[in-house]
Amino acid sequence: MMKNYFFQIRKTKNLAQIIVRLIKENFEQNTQITSPKKINLDNIFSKFLENLINSKNSVQEERLMFEFSSRIKSNTYKQIKIINYFKEIFFSEKIDKIFLLNDLGILQKIVPEFSKILDLPQFDRYHSLTVGQHTLRALNILKDLKSKKLRNNTYKFVYKILKRNEDLKPLYYSTLLHDIGKGSGDDHSKVGSRISSKVLKRLNEDNSTISETRWLIENHLLMSDLAFKRDLGDFSVIKKAAKKINSMERLINLFLLTALDISAVDQGLWNDWKARLLKTLYEKLEKEINRPSSVVSLNEKISLIKKDIIKNSKIISSSLVDNVSKITYPNYWLLQSKEMIAFQIEKFFAKKKLGNLCEIRKISTENFFSVIIFTKDRPQLFLDLISIFTSEKISIHQARIFTLADETVIDTFTISLNLNKNLVYSKKYLNELKQKLSLQKPLQFEEASQYNFSNRNFFKKKIEIFFDNKLSSTYTVLTVITNDRLGLLYDLSKVLLKSKLVIFTAKITTNGDFVEDSFHLRTEYGSKFTNENKIKDLESQIYTMLSQKLEYVY
Numbered sequence: 001m002m003k004n005y006f007f008q009i010r011k012t013k014n015l016a017q018i019i020v021r022l023i024k025e026n027f028e029q030n031t032q033i034t035s036p037k038k039i040n041l042d043n044i045f046s047k048f049l050e051n052l053i054n055s056k057n058s059v060q061e062e063r064l065m066f067e068f069s070s071r072i073k074s075n076t077y078k079q080i081k082i083i084n085y086f087k088e089i090f091f092s093e094k095i096d097k098i099f100l101l102n103d104l105g106i107l108q109k110i111v112p113e114f115s116k117i118l119d120l121p122q123f124d125r126y127h128s129l130t131v132g133q134h135t136l137r138a139l140n141i142l143k144d145l146k147s148k149k150l151r152n153n154t155y156k157f158v159y160k161i162l163k164r165n166e167d168l169k170p171l172y173y174s175t176l177l178h179d180i181g182k183g184s185g186d187d188h189s190k191v192g193s194r195i196s197s198k199v200l201k202r203l204n205e206d207n208s209t210i211s212e213t214r215w216l217i218e219n220h221l222l223m224s225d226l227a228f229k230r231d232l233g234d235f236s237v238i239k240k241a242a243k244k245i246n247s248m249e250r251l252i253n254l255f256l257l258t259a260l261d262i263s264a265v266d267q268g269l270w271n272d273w274k275a276r277l278l279k280t281l282y283e284k285l286e287k288e289i290n291r292p293s294s295v296v297s298l299n300e301k302i303s304l305i306k307k308d309i310i311k312n313s314k315i316i317s318s319s320l321v322d323n324v325s326k327i328t329y330p331n332y333w334l335l336q337s338k339e340m341i342a343f344q345i346e347k348f349f350a351k352k353k354l355g356n357l358c359e360i361r362k363i364s365t366e367n368f369f370s371v372i373i374f375t376k377d378r379p380q381l382f383l384d385l386i387s388i389f390t391s392e393k394i395s396i397h398q399a400r401i402f403t404l405a406d407e408t409v410i411d412t413f414t415i416s417l418n419l420n421k422n423l424v425y426s427k428k429y430l431n432e433l434k435q436k437l438s439l440q441k442p443l444q445f446e447e448a449s450q451y452n453f454s455n456r457n458f459f460k461k462k463i464e465i466f467f468d469n470k471l472s473s474t475y476t477v478l479t480v481i482t483n484d485r486l487g488l489l490y491d492l493s494k495v496l497l498k499s500k501l502v503i504f505t506a507k508i509t510t511n512g513d514f515v516e517d518s519f520h521l522r523t524e525y526g527s528k529f530t531n532e533n534k535i536k537d538l539e540s541q542i543y544t545m546l547s548q549k550l551e552y553v554y
Contacts, residue, residue: 041072049085052097065104077109083203086110091172093147095140102136113180113195120183129265131182138175138264142256154275158259161282164252169209171253173200174216175260181217193218216253219244223258227277229479229518231505232284233335233400236473242288251289255282272364273397273416280337302333309342316345324349327405331504335400336412340370344410348374358437360430367417368397369430373437377409382503384442385411386490391443392433396489399506445487462514463546465539469528475504475520476529482546484515492517495545499538500524 048065051057076082089097101107108115118132129137144150145162165171177199181191193214200210222241230237245251258278263270306321324345333341347359357374373385382401389396398414436443464481471477480492489508496503496519505520523529 041068042076045069045072045076046081046085049082049089052100053085053088053092055094057100062100062104065106069105069109072109074109078202080204083110087203090176091168093143095143098139099136102132111176111199113199114176117180117182131179134264135176135179138178138260139172141260141263142172142175154270154272155259157275157279157282158256161252161255165256167209167212167249169205170212170216171256173205173209173213174220174253174257177213178217178220178257178261189218189221212250212253215250216257219254220257220261223254223278223281224262227258227281228274228509229507229516230471230477231335231400231475231507231520232277232280233331233505234472234475234520235334237471238281238284238288240471242285245285245289248286248289251282251285271368273368273414276364298330298334302330305333305338305341308338309345312338313342313346315350316342320345320350327408328402329405332402332404332410335402335505340372340412344372344374347372348410356438356440358434360434363414369415369417371413371415371437373409373411373413375409375411375440377403377407380442380497381409381440382411383490383494383497384440385413385437386493387442387445388433388436388440389413389415390487390490391445392436393486394433395508395510396506397508399489399503401503401505403502445490463543465542467529467535467539469530472520474528475522478519478521480517480519480542480546481514484510485549488515489517491545491549492519492542495538495541496521499534499541501529501538502526 044061044064048057048061051061086101089101098107101110102118108118114132114135117135118130120131141150145155145158146168148159173196177192177196179188179192180195180199181188181193184191196213196217197210200213205213222244226232226237226241232238245254255278259270259275262274306325310316310318310321343359343361348357356376359372359374361370361372362368363370375381382399386396386399395416396413397416400412402410402412404410462482464479466479468477468479478496482488489506493503493506500523501521502524503519503521507518509516509518521529529535
């Protein structure tokens with residue numbers, strides 16, 4: 001029903017636009033609107049495409065195409081001349097031309113598979129557009145980036161990578177076809193890959209273009225899954241991904257397709273934080289693809305990191321780094337950026353201050369911040385810190401915990417303030433937050449009474465729990481997908497810590513109604529969590545906890 005509704009709305013809008021333009025044009029020229037008695041549709045169609053390429057198309061031609069395109073024989077759309085005209089329009093930088101082909105029903109005739117997704121709704125609050133609208137917006141963004149019409153600092157790195165792209169064909173085709181498999185009921189990436197092969201063969205593309213396009217479509221979610229759900233400091237994850245991608249050409253196209261896909265979902269979804277994560281992932285994968293680091297030992301890597309930190313700091317000395325090394329483990333040096341390590345050494349280790357220390361620094365042009373807490377470890381510390389963020393209604397995007405040999409802990413959080421409309425960023429507020437985090441006193445947050453979640457309706461209740469011991473060579477990765485609500489990270493962490501699991505990293509990705517929390521875990525003895533019976537028991541505990549609180553979701 002909804003698909004038909006969107007179809008009728010689109011047809012009505014397109015017809016209304018043509019009628020208005022016809023009336024305006026004929027009124028200005030003082031002529032009458034008439035219908036031709038005899039027409040050669042094939043000739044008119046060919047001439048229309050030729051004029052469109054040269055930007056000489058008229059509203060009269062558009063009217064005829066809108067009215068009679070369905071009567072053009074299917075073989076006409078397969079003619080080499082027509083296909084070449086279409087490809088010239090498709091690869092041009094002007095987005096309005098491909099939009100016009102879509103509005104007139106021509107795009108769906110040349111690529112019939114596109115008609116299946118054009119008005120296909122996506123029933124969630126993450127996707128506000130139909131699949132077809134999302135696809136065309138992604139293509140629009142690509143063309144705007146190519147023509148440099150899109151001016152936004154978050155695309156600075158995207159521009160840089162786009163210049164490196166020597167063959168745009170696979171990128172253009174994968175942008176058009178990346179969601180072509182949706183609505184099939186199966187994995188849309190694999191289905192889309194198979195469909196794209198048929199489409200590109202009809203468009204007379206060579207085997208290399210077909211192969212690369214298929215690979216991009218089948219893997220178009222790979223980089224977003226890694227960047228927003230996995231620990232980018234986990235080298236084993238990077239190594240596996242680099243082996244799968246295997247070439248710089250694929251990495252460039254996959255990065256660009258990922259940025260386009262995210263940007264086209266909804267306004268504001270592409271932001272500085274996501275841009276930074278994808279940039280970090282790209283650079284790690286680039287380094288691994290170009291110079292596989294299997295020949296470099298762990299000690300050599302850490303040694304190079306230390307040298308760079310000493311070289312680029314006016315405060316940090318070799319003796320200071322040696323002292324820090326005595327109480328830190330390898331992951332401290334390997335799972336953070338050199339900039340973050342240097343910041344921590346300068347702020348905490350160099351000054352030798354005692355007590356609970358907290359630093360907050362802005363990390364982007366938007367309201368994204370790093371919160372770094374340096375303190376003595378104790379039971380419930382992580383939960384108490386999360387309770388403070390939750391009570392302040394601050395969004396946590398990532399958390400990382402380092403426990404040192406002297407029982408000191410360094411907890412780092414990436415947070416955003418701009419997701420809360422009532423929260424105004426100010427130095428005063430940040431100082432107050434620092435004070436609360438330094439005191440580390442747990443704060444209460446009201447889940448139901450304040451927001452009355454129990455009276456709200458949402459599209460679908462969801463609880464999905466996955467344990468993965470293959471993704472990482474050193475951690476068990478737990479992924480929980482469920483309805484978003486206040487205190488979710490707190491409740492999940494509470495269950496995990498109660499089971500005596502150590503949380504090394506947590507990543508939080510919000511997609512409309514749902515949130516995906518990903519945890520990198522080890523047992524209290526430093527090993528992976530592999531006992532099948534204990535995994536089933538913990539999965540049951542998490543499911544029960546989430547089920548009991550689903551009445552509070554919004």
